[in-house]
Amino acid sequence: MEREPAAAARPDWNVVVTLPERTFREASRLLRRWGRVRRTGFHNVLVMTVEDPRRFLAEFAAALAEAPGLRNFVSHVVPADRAFDFRDPAEFEARAREVALGWLPRLAGRSLLVRVRRRGLKGALSAHAEERALADAVLAALEAAGTPARVDLEDPDCAIQVETVGGRAGMSLWSREERRAFPFLGIA
Structure with missing residues (x-):
């Protein structure tokens, strides 16, 4: 069941991350080197704020190339232009x-x-x-x-x-x- 976050609590973000299952702790630990990671009111969905979404994209891809097992903690990572x-x-x-x-x-x-x-x-x-x-x-x-x-x-x-x-x-x-x-x- 979806819960709508309160408008006042709506975070400012520019990256959406979906998780394959309850991997919040691991995904958060992985992602926080690039920016602020926050939970949402939606099942297995995190949001992030990064300084430069395209640079983050390249750096995240490089981290996955070095350690492909990191993909076990995230399903999709989508920076927004x-x-x-x-x-x-x-x-x-x-x-x-x-x-x-x-x-x-x-x-x-x-x-x-x-x-x-x-x-x-x-x-x-x-x-x-x-x-x-x-x-x-x-x-x-x-x-x-x-x-x-x-x-x-x-x-x-x-x-x-x-x-x-x-x-x-x-x-x-x-x-x-x-x-x-x-x-x-x-x-x-």
């Missing part, structure tokens, strides 16, 4: 669309995928509906700019990843090469 708070689904949609439209030059003429992992707002925010709405907005903007793109659910050139924890969302745009280099992102 952009993060924002929202009060309701309408604000989420507007803010997510604004971020995604900022990436149009990188998406022009390419294939794309949108993935939303929702934690909280059960019944109010549908991950599938939000994926479709965000993809439609990006595709329409690219078509209007004369640089059409297409959705590819199998092996897209780019993937927009959205992670929500309560009333906060983190978004990143990942290339095919990055997704292959960092499988712990959890995107096909």
Whole structure:
């Protein structure tokens, strides 16, 4: 059962970490060298605040390469290039669309995928509906700019990843090469 964190207690984060099971202590010990690690009100989900999400990504990948067994403590580790708070689904949609439209030059003429992992707002925010709405907005903007793109659910050139924890969302745009280099992102 999901518990929604109180708005006042909502942490400021830019990395979401999911755990394979109750490995909070081990995962926290592993991750705290890069930033502040905090529990959430959601089962097996932690959040982190790191200084530079892309640098953290590279350093975390290097740590896993040196000690692959560390992967036993985390399922997915997802840094966010952009993060924002929202009060309701309408604000989420507007803010997510604004971020995604900022990436149009990188998406022009390419294939794309949108993935939303929702934690909280059960019944109010549908991950599938939000994926479709965000993809439609990006595709329409690219078509209007004369640089059409297409959705590819199998092996897209780019993937927009959205992670929500309560009333906060983190978004990143990942290339095919990055997704292959960092499988712990959890995107096909």
